[in-house]
Amino acid sequence: MAITPDLKHSLRVVKTSTWLDWQIDSNWTSPLIFSIYTLVKPLAATLIIVVMYYVVAGRVVEEARLHFMYLGHAFYMYVAQVLFSMGWVVHDDREHYQSLKYLYISPSHYYLYLVGRALGKLLLTSVSVIILLILGFLLLGIPRNMDILLFFPGLLLGFVAVVGFGITLASVTLLTARHGEGIGASLAGVFYLFSGAIFPLSVLPDWGQRFGLLLPTTYWFSIIRRSILGYEVDPTLGGVTDRTLLLTLLFGAIASIFLSVVVYKAMEYLGRKKGIIDMMTTY
C-alpha cells in the first residue's frame, strides 16, 4: 500500500506528539528517579488489591481469585493512566503551557496530536505493566498459559478502544474549566466498576452487568485473562468463545474511535462558538 503525503504527515504528527508526551513525562528528573516514579504508583495501586485480598483471605499465593484481580488491575493501569492523563492534556496545553492555540492553528490536526499524546501514555504504562506481570508470575504464582494469538490482537484492540475513550474525554475538557485534576481518574472509575476488571461481572446487579457488556474494556479484560491464565473465571462471559470476544472487542474499538471523532468535532465546534478554546481559569 502506497503511503500518501497526507497519511505520511498524519503519522509524523502522531509520532512527534508521542515523543513530546514522553519528554514531558520523563525529562523532569534523572532516569533513576523517573524509573522509580514509573514503578511506585502502579505497584502501590496493585498492592492495595493484593492487601485487600490478603485481609480477607489470609493468604495471597496460588489463589485463582487473586490472579483474576491482579491481572485485571495490572491491565486496568492502561485505562487509568490514559484517562487520567488525557483528562489533563487539554488543560495543561491550554492553561499551563498556554500552547493550545499555537497547536490548534498549526497545520497538524489537534485530534491527531491527542492520538499521539495517548499513545505516549500507553508506552509509558507498558513499562509498569510488564514489571507488574513479572512480579505476578514470580511472587504470586500466576499461571503462564500464554496464548499469544489471542493476547496480542486483544491487547492491540484494547489499546485502540482506550485511546478512543481518552480522546473523547480530552475533547470534553475543551469546554470545561480547570477545577482540579481528578476528572480522568473519576471517569476511569466507570471502567473499574463495570468492566469486570477486578471482580466478576456477576457481582454487579443486572443493570450493571448489562451496562458492563456495552463496554469494550469488559471484553478486553476477559481476553487478556484468558490469554494469560488459559481459563475464564467470570461466569457471565464463560460461555463466550474467544473469537466472539475478539470480534466484539473489534466492534467496540471501532465504536470508541467513532465516538471520539464525533465528540471531538462537537466539542471543538462548541468551544470555538463560545470562544473558550484558549480560556484561562484560575480557580
Next chain:
Amino acid sequence: MNLSLNLRAMVGRAYPRLIGANREPSWIFYETFLPVLTTAAYVCIYKALDAPKEFVGFVVIGGVMTAYWMNVLWSMAAQLYWEKEVGNLQLYMIAPMSKMALLAGMAIGGLFTTSTRALVILTAGIYIFKVDVDVSSITHLLLVFFLTLGALYGLGMLFSSLYLLWGREAWHLSNLLQEPVYLVSGFYFPVRKLGFSLALAASILPTTLGLDSMRQLLFPGAHTWRILTVEIETKILAILTIVFILLAKYALDHVEKVARREGRLIMRWQ
C-alpha cells in the same frame, strides 16, 4: 500581623473557587457522581470476596477521605506551583498579606467542592451500599474529623512550600502521592493488618490515624483492627495539626527566601 488584612486575603482567595464552582458546574458530575463509582468498585471487591460487612463501611469512609486527600494534593500543595506557572504568583508575592492566609483561602474555597464529593460518597455508602453505622460519640467523631482535616491541610501547606521551589516535579509528586498513600494509610482496608510497626510508621500521615479513629467510632467491630485507642489517636492528630501548620509556616518563609535567592520564584515552564 494585620488580622483583618489576612482575613480579607483568605476570603479573597476562597472567592474564585466558590464562584468558579457555581459558574462552571461541570465538576458536579465528575467530582460527585463518578468518584462514587470508584468507591463502589472497592465495595464490590469485598462483596466478591465475602468479606465481613464492616469492610464495606471501611471502604466508604476511605472513599470520603480520598476526596480530601486529592484536594490537599492538587488544590493545595500543587496550587502554588500552578499559580507560578500561570503567572499569578508574583502578584501574590507583592501583595502585603501572609502566604498562610492565601493557602487557608485556597483550603476553604476547595472545601466546598471537596465536601460535596465526600458527602455524596457517604450518602451513597449509607443508602446504596447499606452501610450500618453505629456512632458511639458524635462529638468525638466530629473532633477527630476536623483534627484530621486540620492536620491534612497543614501537611498540604507544608508540601506547597516545596512546590514553590519545584517545576514539573511538583505535578509528578502529587500524582505519585495518590495510590501509595491510599496503600499505607489503609484507605480501603484496616492498615493494622499490615503489621503494628508499619501502621505506626504510616501514622505520620494524618489520614492513617484519622481513618482508624473514625472507623472505631462508626463501626463497633473496627476495634479488632485498631492501631491505637481513639483517645491516643485524637491526641496525636492534635499534635500533628499543630506541628504541620508550624512547619508549613517555617517552610514557606524559608523556601520563599531560597527561591528568591536562586531566582526560581517565578521561573515558569521548567
